[in-house]
Amino acid sequence: MKQHIHTLFTHALAQLQSKDIDIQIERTRDARHGDFACNAAMILAKTMRMRPRDLAARIIEHIPTDDPSIAKVEIAGPGFINVFLTQQAYHTVIGDILTAQASYGRSQIGAEQSVMIEFVSANPTGPLHVGHGRGAAYGAALANLLTAAGFNVHKEYYVNDAGRQMDILAVSVWLRYLDLCGETLTFPSNGYQGDYVWDIAASLHREHSEALRQSASAVFKNIPADGDKELHIDALIKRSQHLLGEASYRLVFQRALDVILKDIRHDLEQFGVVYEEWFSESSLTSTHTVQRAIDQLKAGGHTYKQEGALWFRASAFGDEKDRVMVRENGQFTYFASDIAYHLNKLERGFDHLINIWGADHHGYVQRVKAAMTAMGADAKRLTVLLVQFATLYRGKERLQMSTRSGEFVTLRELREEVGRDAARFFYIQRKSEQHLNFDLELAKSNSKNNPVYYIQYAHTRIASVFRELREKNQDWHHDKATLGRLESKYEQALLVTLSRYPEVIEMAAQAYEPHQLTYYLHDLADVFHTFYDAPGHKILIEDNELRNARLSLIAAAQQVLHNGLTIIGVSAPEVM
RNA sequence: GUCCCUGUAGCAUAACUGGAUAAUGCACUGGCCUCCUAAGCCGGAGACUCUGGGUUCGAAUCCCAGCGGGGGCACCA
Numbered sequence: 262m263k264q265h266i267h268t269l270f271t272h273a274l275a276q277l278q279s280k281d282i283d284i285q286i287e288r289t290r291d292a293r294h295g296d297f298a299c300n301a302a303m304i305l306a307k308t309m310r311m312r313p314r315d316l317a318a319r320i321i322e323h324i325p326t327d328d329p330s331i332a333k334v335e336i337a338g339p340g341f342i343n344v345f346l347t348q349q350a351y352h353t354v355i356g357d358i359l360t361a362q363a364s365y366g367r368s369q370i371g372a373e374q375s376v377m378i379e380f381v382s383a384n385p386t387g388p389l390h391v392g393h394g395r396g397a398a399y400g401a402a403l404a405n406l407l408t409a410a411g412f413n414v415h416k417e418y419y420v421n422d423a424g425r426q427m428d429i430l431a432v433s434v435w436l437r438y439l440d441l442c443g444e445t446l447t448f449p450s451n452g453y454q455g456d457y458v459w460d461i462a463a464s465l466h467r468e469h470s471e472a473l474r475q476s477a478s479a480v481f482k483n484i485p486a487d488g489d490k491e492l493h494i495d496a497l498i499k500r501s502q503h504l505l506g507e508a509s510y511r512l513v514f515q516r517a518l519d520v521i522l523k524d525i526r527h528d529l530e531q532f533g534v535v536y537e538e539w540f541s542e543s544s545l546t547s548t549h550t551v552q553r554a555i556d557q558l559k560a561g562g563h564t565y566k567q568e569g570a571l572w573f574r575a576s577a578f579g580d581e582k583d584r585v586m587v588r589e590n591g592q593f594t595y596f597a598s599d600i601a602y603h604l605n606k607l608e609r610g611f612d613h614l615i616n617i618w619g620a621d622h623h624g625y626v627q628r629v630k631a632a633m634t635a636m637g638a639d640a641k642r643l644t645v646l647l648v649q650f651a652t653l654y655r656g657k658e659r660l661q662m663s664t665r666s667g668e669f670v671t672l673r674e675l676r677e678e679v680g681r682d683a684a685r686f687f688y689i690q691r692k693s694e695q696h697l698n699f700d701l702e703l704a705k706s707n708s709k710n711n712p713v714y715y716i717q718y719a720h721t722r723i724a725s726v727f728r729e730l731r732e733k734n735q736d737w738h739h740d741k742a743t744l745g746r747l748e749s750k751y752e753q754a755l756l757v758t759l760s761r762y763p764e765v766i767e768m769a770a771q772a773y774e775p776h777q778l779t780y781y782l783h784d785l786a787d788v789f790h791t792f793y794d795a796p797g798h799k800i801l802i803e804d805n806e807l808r809n810a811r812l813s814l815i816a817a818a819q820q821v822l823h824n825g826l827t828i829i830g831v832s833a834p835e836v837m
Numbered sequence: 838g839u840c841c842c843u844g845u846a847g848c849a850u851a852a853c854u855g856g857a858u859a860a861u862g863c864a865c866u867g868g869c870c871u872c873c874u875a876a877g878c879c880g881g882a883g884a885c886u887c888u889g890g891g892u893u894c895g896a897a898u899c900c901c902a903g904c905g906g907g908g909g910c911a912c913c914a
Contacts, residue, residue, distance in 0.1 A: 285856095287853060287856075288853060289857085290852090290853090290856090290857070290858090290859095290860090291857070291858075294857070298856080298857085300855095300856065303856085303894065303895080304894095306894075307894090313894070337857080338856090338857055339856090339857085339894055339895070340894080341856080341857070384914065386914090421914065424913085424914055425913070425914070426913080426914050427914090491913090568912085569912090570912050571912095572912095581839090581840075581910070582910090584911095584912095585911085585912045586912095587912085588912040589912060590912080592912085594911095594912065594913090594914095595913075595914050619908095620841090620842075620907080620908055620909080621908065621909070622909085623840085623841060623842085623908065623909045623910090624840090624841090624908095624909045624910055625909090626841090627840095647841085647842075647908090649842070649843090649907075649908080650907080650908080652907095690849095690850080691849085691850060691851090692850090692851090694842055694843080695842090695843075695850080696842090696843075696906090696907065696908095698849075700849090710862075710863070710876080711862095711876080712861085712862065714876050715862090715876070715877085717876085718874085718876050718877075719877095721874075721876090722873080722874065722877085725873065725874060726873050727873095728873090729873050730873085761853095764853080765853085768853060768854085772854070774854095776850095776851085777851090777853080780850095780851060780852090780860095780861075783861070783862085784861090787861085790877055790878070791877095791878070791879090793873085793877080793878085794869095794875090794877060794878040794879085795878080795879095799872075799873065800873060801873050802873095836874090837874080837876065
């Protein structure tokens, strides 16, 4: 609809001047200003040396008067051109919705371009906590939104299964295992202390009995004191690898990784978040992609050696300073893997890359883009969306979240406490760059006033009407000839809101802002509830024609509620 | 110190990305169930959009300065 108006104005302007002008058509806030407004006259007034209202009058002359969707066109205020639509224009919306069904609102702006969205990608060193939930909900909703906008979306989780944190996890598990074997030891303060570590250790103990046992004194002999936490844990890693030997260490390491990854995957599935691919960081090393990325940068002359380390000249590409890729001890940095990962993404041929990162990764954006540029890629293909932290409160008390100390609140706990639908909705209700205060007590105690239930309830009420209709054995089929009976302001408001849906999808997708959809759905539910409760607006009435017209209307509303809720990952229940 | 995000009713957030009278929920308050689900509806009160300049026909939105909140500035991941 909006597109149609846009086309009419573009043609009208083309007849007034030769240049192509990018005009804006907007929904009006106030019904007295019509349905759509165009501000072209005010913007062009200066360059055309005319008064805005005079220019508006000339533009209107070139709007066809016989267009079936336009009732009238007016000039208002400083030079707005307001467009009023005909009833007929709105009636076609219902037919569109009922015909297209689940695909109503799908747009072609994506033009089948491929987009890869990488999100969550939490280290597999413990269960997901509530902070990860935000990235999960946001990423999944954004992926659905982009799909609806006509993009080919590929969702991916980058598994950091290499590196020191994983070794710390493996050692943590092994030490707990030794404890279960009856060894007496002091657990390193830098180790992972969550209960899940005990669980993994217990499973190892059940399966391998004491086969992996070493004496605590052998493990801790000559290990630097825990006063220097980093030194202490690093020494323990080396000692564990030495005592266990390659194969056994690998066994402990792999067990920890498998259990946690399986848990994360399960957790996300329960949260309604599924991926096309779980990409392993260590595969980058085994396929020599890291080395290849480094060689490519070397060949381009973007590296240098200093103090035994290999540096990438990131500062030459807009980063604050140069970055190390290969450490003095010969190991790749995390950054080196990251460059390789992005090289791999580029090679897979995606048109757009989207990374959803926590705000703490802010410093990484520039350097990754710098590396892409240095490798000859267009850094604009990569969009990094930073999601601010979610802070969890229980009443006034702010809860601490640290995977290391094990005192975090997990995503699973949150889901069990407030429910999947409410959690998904709350997470994306605000802009991603806005801080999120999540008060558990409020979410629980106020669950009846929850906006998500308000929207779902609208869907349920409609389902209930159709249940009633079936019970009465009454027949209904959409007949556009009856739509003329929809004359009240309540019915009109519903029609207007329903017609906005495709525009909302496009705007939300283009701005990467799923929260726009949550607000729209609340609007739609609001307009529906008002209609439903308005005097004289009962749906199942004797007047067949009006009844059928209203049934068409609410069937369309139900479809749009369903479509929108599906995109944000919330269920559309038949009964509540 | 520097870079990024941010400041809107008591609280939490919107504002079609520069448009017309700043919207929604919670909290507060007055009404509505012989009626398709009251997880609902109708009404009331509540805002100098942090401050001071600037750009514009028009600013919560853009620019500059200041004040407050969060985050980043590793041969950690």
